[in-house]
Amino acid sequence: MYKLVTINTDLGDIQGLEFIDGTKEFRGIRYATAKRFAYPVPVDSWEGVYDATDFGNACPQFRTYDPEDQKEPKPFYYKEFRDGLEFKYDEDCLFLNIYAPADAKKAPVIIYIHGGAFQGGCGNELHMDGSAYAKNGIIFVTINYRLGVLGFLCDRKLTEEAGHSGNYGLYDQLEAIKWVHKHIASFGGDPDNITLFGQSAGAMSIQQHCFSPLTKPYINKVYMASGAGIGKEFAVVNPVEDSYDYFANFTNKLGNNVDDWRKVPVQELIETFKASIDMNMMIHCCPHVDGIIISKDPAEALANNEYAKVPYLLSTNSEDMAPEFLHDMSKNFCNAVNSNGGKAYYFYFTRQLPGDESGAFHSAELWYTMGSLKKCWRPMTDEDYAISDNLVKAISEFVRTGSISCNAYDMPQVSFQIQP
Numbered sequence: 014m015y016k017l018v019t020i021n022t023d024l025g026d027i028q029g030l031e032f033i034d035g036t037k038e039f040r041g042i043r044y045a046t047a048k049r050f051a052y053p054v055p056v057d058s059w060e061g062v063y064d065a066t067d068f069g070n071a072c073p074q075f076r077t078y079d080p081e082d083q084k085e086p087k088p089f090y091y092k093e094f095r096d097g098l099e100f101k102y103d104e105d106c107l108f109l110n111i112y113a114p115a116d117a118k119k120a121p122v123i124i125y126i127h128g129g130a131f132q133g134g135c136g137n138e139l140h141m142d143g144s145a146y147a148k149n150g151i152i153f154v155t156i157n158y159r160l161g162v163l164g165f166l167c168d169r170k171l172t173e174e175a176g177h178s179g180n181y182g183l184y185d186q187l188e189a190i191k192w193v194h195k196h197i198a199s200f201g202g203d204p205d206n207i208t209l210f211g212q213s214a215g216a217m218s219i220q221q222h223c224f225s226p227l228t229k230p231y232i233n234k235v236y237m238a239s240g241a242g243i244g245k246e247f248a249v250v251n252p253v254e255d256s257y258d259y260f261a262n263f264t265n266k267l268g269n270n271v272d273d274w275r276k277v278p279v280q281e282l283i284e285t286f287k288a289s290i291d292m293n294m295m296i297h298c299c300p301h302v303d304g305i306i307i308s309k310d311p312a313e314a315l316a317n318n319e320y321a322k323v324p325y326l327l328s329t330n331s332e333d334m335a336p337e338f339l340h341d342m343s344k345n346f347c348n349a350v351n352s353n354g355g356k357a358y359y360f361y362f363t364r365q366l367p368g369d370e371s372g373a374f375h376s377a378e379l380w381y382t383m384g385s386l387k388k389c390w391r392p393m394t395d396e397d398y399a400i401s402d403n404l405v406k407a408i409s410e411f412v413r414t415g416s417i418s419c420n421a422y423d424m425p426q427v428s429f430q431i432q433p
C-alpha cells in the first residue's frame with residue numbers, strides 16, 4: 014500500500030510514492046539528456062510537478078528486439094531477474110530511481126550501477142529493490158545508462174566531431190553520480206557520504222571511476238561485486254583508437270557520415286550491430302582509455318596509487334564466471350590498497366541457492382545483498398533470509414562508517430576477511 018507524496022526540491026516539485034513500511038520511492042527521474050553518439054547534458058530543473066511514480070526508459074539492447082519471454086527454454090537470467098516484468102525501451106533513457114527513508118535527514122547514499130556485460134540491463138530489474146536499505150536509514154539510487162554500441166562506439170569521425178569518442182555509458186554514469194551529489198540533499202541524503210555499488214559490468218565501471226580524475230571527488234566508499242580487481246589478462250582497458258577498425262565494420266553499413274548514423278532507426282541500428290559482432294565484441298564494446306574519463310590502464314593507475322583513497326569492499330562467488338580468476342583479481346586489488354595504508358575488505362559468497370543446481374552463480378548474491386529474496390522464484394529458507402539480513406546489515410555498516418565489524422554477523426557459509 015502506498016500514497017502519493019509531493020516534495021519540494023532544488024530542481025522543482027516532484028511527486029513520488031510513500032509506502033506503509035516507512036519508505037519513499039521516486040522513479041524515473043531524468044538526470045541528463047543526450048543525442049545519439051554524443052555526450053550527456055545534465056538536467057538541473059523542470060517545470061511543474063515532476064511525475065516520479067513510474068520507472069523510466071531502459072536503453073535499447075539486443076533483447077529489446079528479440080523478446081526473452083518468447084524463447085524456449087527461457088534464458089537463465091531472464092527467469093532469474095526479469096520474468097514477469099515489462100520494460101520500456103528508448104534512446105531517451107537517462108533516468109534514475111531513488112529509494113529513501115520517509116524521514117531521511119543526511120542519510121548515507123548508495124548509487125547502484127547494474128551489470129550486463131555493458132550490453133544489457135537496467136535499473137529496475139526484480140532484484141533491484143532499494144527498500145531494504147531505505148528501511149536501514151540509507152538512500153538507495155539505481156540508474157539507467159547507455160549500453161552496447163549506443164554506449165561504447167569508438168570512431169574516428171566521432172572523435173573529429175567532439176575531440177574524443179566512446180565511453181558514452183561511462184559519462185552517463187558520471188552525470189548520474191554528479192546529479193546525486195548535487196541534488197540528493199533535497200531527498201534527505203548526505204552528498205558527502207556516497208557509496209558506489211556495482212556488480213559485474215557495474216563493478217568494472219566503478220573501478221574505472223575510482224581511477225578517474227573526473228569522478229574521484231564524488232566517491233566516499235566503494236563496493237564492487239564480481240567484476241573488479243586486477244589481473245594479467247582481465248580488466249585491461251585498451252585505447253579508443255584500438256577499436257576504430259573493429260567498429261568500422263559496423264558503421265560502414267549505416268552510411269557515410271555521422272549524420273547518417275544518427276538517422277538510422279534504433280532497431281535497425283541494434284540489429285545491424287548484432288549481425289556485425291564476433292567473439293571480440295567484449296574487448297571493444299566496453300570502456301576504453303580516452304585520456305579524459307579514463308586516463309590510463311587501471312593496472313598502471315593502481316601501481317601508481319592513482320585511485321580514490323576511500324574504503325573498499327569487494328566480493329566474488331564460488332560458482333562465478335572463472336571463480337578462481339575473479340577471486341585472485343579481487344584479492345590483488347585489496348592487497349594493493351591495504352599495503353598502501355588503505356582499507357579494503359573482501360568476502361567470498363558460497364551459498365548454494367535453492368531451486369536448482371546452479372550454486373552460487375554469477376549474480377546470485379544480488380538477491381541477498383539487495384535484501385530482495387521475497388521477489389525471487391526460488392524456495393528461500395530461513396537460513397537464506399538470515400544470510401541476507403546479515404549481509405544488508407554488514408553492507409549498511411560499511412556504507413555508514415567505512416568499516417565492517419567482521420565478527421559481529423552470524424553468516425552461515427559467508428565470511429568477511431581483511432586482506433593482510
